[in-house]
Amino acid sequence: MNNRNMVAFVVSMVVLFGAYTLVMKRFYPQQPEPAAVVQKAEAPAQPKAQAPVPASPSAADPRxxxxxxxxxxxxxxxxxxxxxxxxxxxxxxxxxxxTPFLPSLQADGSSKDFPGLGGVPSVRFEGTPEIQSTPDGKAISFRTAQGDRLEYQIPAKGFVLGVNWTAAKGAPMNLIARPQDEKEAHRLGRVFTLGESSITSVNWMDMMKDPFFSFVGAKRKVLPDATSRVGMDAGLEKTASRQGTHYFAAIWELGQTAERDPQMGYTARPDAQGKLSAKLFLGPKQAEALSGFGKPYTKVLDFGFFGLVSQVLFWILRMIQSVIPNWGWAILVFSLLLRLVLWPLNTKTTVSMIRMKELEPHQKALQAKYEKFGNDMTKKAEMQKELMAFYKKNGHNPMGGCLPMLCQMPVFLALWSMLNAVYELRHAHFALWLTDLSAKDPFYILPILLGVTMVAQQLMTPATGDAMQRKMMLFMMPAMMVFFFATTPAGLCLYYLIFNLVGMGQTWWLTKTYKSKPIVV
Known part of the structure; x- marks a missing residue:
């Protein structure tokens, strides 16, 4: 890889990110909440002795x-x-x-209650809800004098609730209400709809904020088209300052297609007899739990672009964990096995770099011969042709070190998505200070060790190109990776640390056992 291009890429990304942040703050400042202001301004003063006026059913808004x-x-x-x-x-x-599933009102006003799941916004239920024991758990019922009845059946064990709505006047039941501002959507993830073999999802915040390119016509995201299965990510880690992975989900299953209101959310209407039955999954995004609810629901597991590869790798990791119960040690063994599988590709990359180091003096001499021609494109083409002929004589492919690395990228990206999302690593204890492999390292020991191994590996690897650039990249890339991995799950840091340590051992072994070949000029 060209070190100069890498430096330019890194600097460009930092500049673009800073410019993006400044533009968003300048043109899209956080807006005040007009509803709260209007309500405060219009609320008439009530005498202390006056009894509160009950709200009418037509004004029964959950907000x-x-x-x-x-x-x-x-x-x-x-x-x-x-x-x-x-x-x-x-x-x-x-x-x-x-662990709470949904945002709730914070004392500092940083978030508001999520509008809610289920319920009937247009009906005001009366009296105290009735709670009864059932053979399978408990049931809670909400009623009105007009004959409306909403019942939830909560199983004693499990995550699937039964919901029955009897509407006297055909009022629709709410499924998932759309948050009206950023505070209501604080720390939320995706809202999605499921088909038989696909999932369509949108992040809540993408519907709350205008996109960066709105000035050229880009628009906010909208709710996915409704199906008979609608849901959202859930589960807010209490100790996290901001939400990363959502390990739970709330999913509705209906016998009909839900109704979609882009401004209000998803609802469902009762049939001609005023009846509506549904199921509501409130549980972990875990393969067994989701497949037990129904096969299509496993699509909720978000393994990224290389989802199929991620699933295969996770299956292997689970097989190891079934033998080694500790997830941390299972990841360690998994890292060793994967490094062994990739050993031939990594060997090819390292050997190619060693050979390139041997050929570098002759390459520089050839380039120096053409320096006097400046930017003459004809002469540059001649130099390139002569350089490639030199490589061919010596049986060297300049891309030989890059192609094996590119072949490994799908595996790395799949592992990244898998270890960053699986429910099984949540609160999984490894050893010593690592009590939750799904959370960041609280003392940043693993990210720092990861940076140290990256520096050591670069020092051990034969390097070509400009010496000043090499020195810059020697510390710049590890520093960036330490900063990046400081907030990633400890399980992911553990994997890459072991991967790097084995790589250092492989590099040391290859440099010691490599036998130089004669150079043909």
Missing amino acids: LADPRNTVTVESNDLRVSFRAQDGAIQQVEWKADG
Whole structure:
């Protein structure tokens, strides 16, 4: 790889990122919330002795409902909080560790309650919701005097809720409400719809913000077209300052195609008899749990562009983990095995670089012979032709070191997506200070060690080209990688650290055992 081009690329990326940040702050500042201002300005002053006026059913908007008026139902796996006014699910907690599924109101105002799952916005339920024990768990019912009835069936164990809606006047049931501003969508991931063999998804924030190229006509993203399966990413890590991977999901399954309102979200209407039944998955994005809900739902697992390769690699990693129960040690063994599989390709790359180092003096002499011709393109073509002939005489392919690296890129990218997304690594303990392989290293030890191994590996690898550029890249690239890996999951850092250590051993062995070949001029 041309070191000069790499330096130019790195500098360009830094400049572009800085320019992007400045432009977004300049032209798209955070807007105030007009709804809250209007509500505050228009609210008439009430005498202290006057009783509060109940809201009419037509004004029963979940965003205006008092979030404190909730009812909570627990199972072995979930803690589900419902709004009493409209029957919407306001929050879900994973009981194993108390992880919330949805954004909730923060004391510092950094986020607002998510609008909710389920519920009927146009109906105001009356009285206290009824909670009953069932053979499989619990059921909670919301009713009105007019005959409306919304029931959720929460299993004692498992993640799939049954939902039944009986509408006296055919009112639609809410599925997933669209957040109205950035605070409501704070830390949310994707909203998606599922077909039999495909998934269409959009990040919530891509619908909240104008794109960078809006000045040339680029528009905000919109909700995916509705199907009979609609859902969203869920699960907010409590200790994270910003949300990375979402390890849970909320997915609706209907017997009909949902209705899509680009401004409000997804809803479903009852049939001619005023009945509607649905299922709601509230659980981990784990292959077994999702496939148990239905085969199409495994598409929710986001393994990136090289998804098929990621799935194969994860299957291998799980086979290793079934023998070695600790996920950290399983990753370590997996890294060793993968490095052994890629050993021939890495050998070819290293040997090509060693041979290139041997040929470099003759290459520079040839280039010096043509320096007097300056930028004469004809002479440059002659030099290139003579240089390629020199390489051919010595059986050297200048691309021989790059092609093996390019062949490995799909594997690296697939591993990146896989280790950065799998639920199994969440809260997985390895050893010592590494108590969660899905979270960043709290003391940044692994990223720093990774940078050190990169420097050591570059020092061990035969290098060609300009010496000043080599010195610059010797520390620039490792420093960038340390900065980058500082916020990535520890499991990913562990994999690359082991991969680099084995690579250092391979480079040392090849440089010691390499036998020079005669140079044909």
